[in-house]
Structure formats: C-alpha cells, structure tokens
Amino acid sequence: MGVDGRIKAFLTPKDLAEALGVSESSLKRWADDGVIRVSRTAGGHRRIALADAVRFARESGLQIEHPAALGLEDVLPARRAADQPSAGTADALYAAFLRDDWRVARGLIVSAYVSGESVATLCDGAMREALGRAGELWEHGSDGIVVEHRAVDTCLQALSFIRSLIPSAPATAPVALGGAFAGDPYVLPSLVAAVVLADAGFRDVNLGPTMPTAALLSAVERYAPGLVWRTVSVATDGDTLRRDLAALLERMPAHGSIVLGGRGVPPGILQLPERVHHLGSMRELAGFARGVLAMRVPDREPPAGGAAS
Numbered sequence: 001m002g003v004d005g006r007i008k009a010f011l012t013p014k015d016l017a018e019a020l021g022v023s024e025s026s027l028k029r030w031a032d033d034g035v036i037r038v039s040r041t042a043g044g045h046r047r048i049a050l051a052d053a054v055r056f057a058r059e060s061g062l063q064i065e066h067p068a069a070l071g072l073e074d075v076l077p078a079r080r081a082a083d084q085p086s087a088g089t090a091d092a093l094y095a096a097f098l099r100d101d102w103r104v105a106r107g108l109i110v111s112a113y114v115s116g117e118s119v120a121t122l123c124d125g126a127m128r129e130a131l132g133r134a135g136e137l138w139e140h141g142s143d144g145i146v147v148e149h150r151a152v153d154t155c156l157q158a159l160s161f162i163r164s165l166i167p168s169a170p171a172t173a174p175v176a177l178g179g180a181f182a183g184d185p186y187v188l189p190s191l192v193a194a195v196v197l198a199d200a201g202f203r204d205v206n207l208g209p210t211m212p213t214a215a216l217l218s219a220v221e222r223y224a225p226g227l228v229w230r231t232v233s234v235a236t237d238g239d240t241l242r243r244d245l246a247a248l249l250e251r252m253p254a255h256g257s258i259v260l261g262g263r264g265v266p267p268g269i270l271q272l273p274e275r276v277h278h279l280g281s282m283r284e285l286a287g288f289a290r291g292v293l294a295m296r297v298p299d300r301e302p303p304a305g306g307a308a309s
C-alpha cells in the first residue's frame with residue numbers, strides 16, 4: 001500500500017501514551033479498566049493492536065500528536081501551513097492533488113479519519129469534492145488526466161490504509177458484498193461502500209469495478225450475504241438495472257437487502273423490487289447498515305463459505 005514497514009501492528013502502553021501525549025500510568029489504567037482493548041505477551045506485558053489504538057483515539061477524541069511513536073509518521077505526516085484544513089480539507093486535498101503531493105493528500109484523508117470523522121462523511125464530503133474538481137481538468141488537456149488518475153490512486157491508498165485500521169468483524173457478523181455494474185470502470189465507489197460497511201460491522205467482500213450479473217450471482221451463492229451493494233457510476237438504463245436486481249434478489253438469502261447508488265442510476269428510478277433500496281450517499285449507506293445490524297438476530301453459526309476479512 002505504499003506505506004513503509006515501520007508501522008507497528010502491536011504497541012506497548014508506552015508507545016501509545018507517547019503518541020497521544022498522555023502519561024503511561026493513565027494509559028495502563030484505561031487498559032486495566034477495559035477502556036482500551038489489550039492482549040498480554042507470554043511474559044504478561046500489555047500489548048495494544050494498532051487498530052484498537054486508533055479506535056480508542058477516534059472515540060476518545062484524543063489526537064495522535066506524535067505519530068512516529070506508532071510508526072505512522074509516513075501516513076500522518078506533519079502538515080505544512082498551506083495544508084492545514086483552515087481553508088477546508090477539500091481545498092487542501094485538491095491543492096495536494098494538483099502538485100501530486102500524494103503523501104500530504106493521503107495524510108489529510110487518514111488524519112481526518114483518525115481524528116474521528118466517519119469514512120462516509122469524509123467520502124461524501126472532502127474526498128468527493130476534491131475529486132470532482134480534479135475531474136474538471138481532463139477537458140483542459142492531458143495533464144488534467146494525469147492529475148485525475150493520480151488523485152484516484154492516492155484515494156485508493158488512503159482508503160486501503162483506513163480499511164487496515166478497522167478491526168475485523170467477528171465470524172458471526174453478516175457478510176456485505178458488492179461491486180460496480182457491468183461495464184462500469186469506477187473503482188472508488190465500490191471500495192468506499194466496502195469500507196463504510198466494514199466500519200459499520202459487516203464482513204466486507206469488495207468485488208470492485210465492472211462486475212457482471214452472473215459473477216455477482218456466484219458470489220451471492222458463495223458468501224450468503226446479508227447485504228449486497230451495487231454501484232452504478234455510468235449511465236445505465238432502468239430496465240437493465242431492474243433485470244440485474246431481480247436476478248440477484250432471487251438468489252439472496254431470506255431477509256437480505258440490496259442497496260443501489262451512484263450517479264449512473266436513472267433519476268427517479270421507480271418500481272424497485274421489495275428489499276432493494278436506492279440510497280443517495282455513503283452517509284445514507286452507513287445509517288442503513290447500522291439499522292440492518294441493529295434489527296438482526298445473531299446467527300448461531302457463521303454462514304458457510306464466509307471467508308471475508
């Protein structure tokens with residue numbers, strides 16, 4: 001993922017205390033009180049998984065002041081004055097895209113997440129806006145296309161890194177799987193949906209861009225998902241879309257839902273089958289996912305073949 005090998009998968013209480021600028025004794029107390037999840041080494045020393053440390057920072061509102069203590073200095077670099085989000089994260093991100101300062105751009109996205117912003121808000125907001133501005137450059141020449149492609153790659157790196165910071169859902173959690181409509185080359189919407197759903201507590205299976213109906217049906221058989229997402233970023237006619245959704249519904253486990261979204265969904269699409277929901281944003285997806293999980297009676301057995309994250 002372009003991140004060097006110094007990132008620490010497990011931290012000592014001292015590392016985390018230093019990163020957060022708090023005392024080691026406070027940190028050990030929080031660990032012993034169960035506020036931070038810890039494991040013990042064979043010798044009885046406390047160890048904190050990086051994902052649990054980041055979750056604690058997000059939930060407590062404590063800032064990671066010294067990322068180097070976690071080995072994250074490459075991902076959360078010190079920002080230059082011009083990159084401070086005073087002018088707004090979207091402006092700073094767009095400026096970093098323009099000069100292909102991918103470290104700063106990746107740092108802005110990862111920092112916003114680590115500081116407590118949700119993946120959905122980040123993607124519907126700053127990331128979408130900055131990409132939208134980069135997307136207007138292609139008409140003005142080849143350099144614009146270079147900026148756009150580099151910006152997408154930087155977002156992929158940042159999202160993959162954020163995904164690695166999300167603790168794995170338990171084997172009893174339902175699977176969410178999905179991908180983009182056949183012929184749709186856009187990679188980010190499906191990845192964002194996967195990260196949003198992983199963050200909500202699903203086991204995510206992202207099948208990426210241009211996913212034909214037949215292949216998605218095989219995946220539904222294999223993973224028995226509780227939720228399927230379909231991203232549609234290129235103009236697609238309503239009848240083709242409805243046929244795809246009807247075929248998927250036939251193979252879905254009982255009570256499973258399908259969510260549909262993206263700029264290529266025909267405006268005002270009607271007559272969607274029951275259990276198919278057209279959502280307008282990643283924030284709506286996050287809310288829908290939380291609702292599904294809250295209503296769910298937990299499985300006694302993990303679904304067969306569910307090999308997700």
Ligand code: B12
Nearest residue numbers: 124132135186187188189231234260261262263279282285
């Ligand atoms: C990156 C990009 C590309 C890249 C994609 C690279 C890749 N492999 O992914 C490439 C180079 C392939 C590309 C090609 C083209 N592109 Co283009 N592209 C973009 C750009 C800059 C970003 C798109 C993106 O990934 N955004 C990030 C995602 C996460 O955001 P989003 O798509 O807006 O989705 C949000 C919501 O719709 C929703 N959502 C999306 N999916 C889903 C799914 C679910 C389930 C839910 C709940 C929500 C949801 O949540 C998201 C976050 O808020 C946009 C700019 C823009 N304003 O969108 C132009 C843009 C979409 N492209 C455009 C154009 C014109 C093209 C080309 C025709 C250019 C050309 N002449 O070659 C081709 C067409 C390709 C094709 N086959 O259709 C136009 C479309 C104009 C229009 N009215 O349709 C745009 C708007 C740029 C512009 N202003 O001109 N593009």
